[in-house]
Amino acid sequence: MPRITPRAGIMDIALYKGGDSALPGKASITKLSSNENPLGTPDPAREAFQRAVHELNRYPGTDHAALRTAIGETHGLDPAQIICGAGSDEIIHLLCQAYAGPRDEVIHTEHGFLMYPISARAAGARPVQVAERDRRVDVDAVLAACTKRTRLVFIANPANPTGTMLDAADLRRLAEGLPERVLLVLDGAYAEYAGDYDAGAALIAQRDNVFMTRTFSKIYGLGGLRVGWGYGPQAIIDVLGRIRGPFNLGTPQLAAAEAAVRDRDWVARCRTENAKWREWLTEALIAMDVAVDRSQANFILARFRDEAESMACDAHLRNEGIIVRRVGSYGLPNCLRITVGDEASCRRVAHEIGVFKGLR
Numbered sequence: 001m002p003r004i005t006p007r008a009g010i011m012d013i014a015l016y017k018g019g020d021s022a023l024p025g026k027a028s029i030t031k032l033s034s035n036e037n038p039l040g041t042p043d044p045a046r047e048a049f050q051r052a053v054h055e056l057n058r059y060p061g062t063d064h065a066a067l068r069t070a071i072g073e074t075h076g077l078d079p080a081q082i083i084c085g086a087g088s089d090e091i092i093h094l095l096c097q098a099y100a101g102p103r104d105e106v107i108h109t110e111h112g113f114l115m116y117p118i119s120a121r122a123a124g125a126r127p128v129q130v131a132e133r134d135r136r137v138d139v140d141a142v143l144a145a146c147t148k149r150t151r152l153v154f155i156a157n158p159a160n161p162t163g164t165m166l167d168a169a170d171l172r173r174l175a176e177g178l179p180e181r182v183l184l185v186l187d188g189a190y191a192e193y194a195g196d197y198d199a200g201a202a203l204i205a206q207r208d209n210v211f212m213t214r215t216f217s218k219i220y221g222l223g224g225l226r227v228g229w230g231y232g233p234q235a236i237i238d239v240l241g242r243i244r245g246p247f248n249l250g251t252p253q254l255a256a257a258e259a260a261v262r263d264r265d266w267v268a269r270c271r272t273e274n275a276k277w278r279e280w281l282t283e284a285l286i287a288m289d290v291a292v293d294r295s296q297a298n299f300i301l302a303r304f305r306d307e308a309e310s311m312a313c314d315a316h317l318r319n320e321g322i323i324v325r326r327v328g329s330y331g332l333p334n335c336l337r338i339t340v341g342d343e344a345s346c347r348r349v350a351h352e353i354g355v356f357k358g359l360r
């Protein structure tokens, strides 16, 4: 027995496995496994990053004021109520560290993002999984699962990997129905893809038990940079600020993210392109007898007859150099999550699914 042992719960954490990015023996691949932006990164962000290389000897600022101001201006939010982190993953982590500990419970839903139970366990808390209803968050089931130990409820809206979402009325009902002392965290990683959804901002303005997390990794095309942010009641921002590493974001990250968030045309263009090819891909798969829910994000969830068929399809796609995401670890063994790529990638993956189905 090793004598130096971690705190209880740490060894229960299943290591997070990202989407594969390479296939043995394949020089050129189509990567549709990590919901990355097929249009790349906005030019102003790339240029700001390049300018930042001239000051790498200097420590970054600790208050992230310029980035928070830019986010505030673009989204109509008070910069004082914004906290920036190394991806929204860090914000999720800080929330668990600050609000959940041993004997506390953290609710996530059946097909929810794996970082929620990971961060809950890292804080020593107990993750509680609540069943969904036909791949949708079930508000009543979440409310019923709350106990006096519940501290946090994590809901991604739109959700990953299902692509479904709760509407404003459901979100309000959830926020209003939670016991005191429970914070509702709305993970808005894909909010920009979902039409005119405000990611919960209006709800946060009216309540003190709702918080949102956002990211630069998806529509802003900066997954490699690691920048995310949170917005919520001032009291919660003040708590998280105490445990955040003062230098958690480097100068190039801050500069590139600030330039990106000011590029509103980029967001509009990516949203339009994504919606167009998301619909196209959805229709193409449904026409081939592969079930697909209407996604509000930048991926679709393809449902096959059973696990065997989804694994066989995945193997065929890999053989053709296309990487999609298996989602058995999300409780969806008969499904594959496919990022909405550019036109060529969408046509390619649809064609190969057709070949697999014996239709091409």
Ligand SMILES: *Cc1c(COP(=O)(O)O)cnc(C)c1O
Pocket: 035, 086, 087, 088, 089, 090, 113, 156, 159, 160, 187, 189, 214, 215, 216, 217, 218, 223, 226, 227, 228
């Ligand atoms: C991709 C994703 C994020 C983003 O995480 P970052 O750490 O900001 O890159 C957050 N939540 C969900 C549900 C995601 O799918």
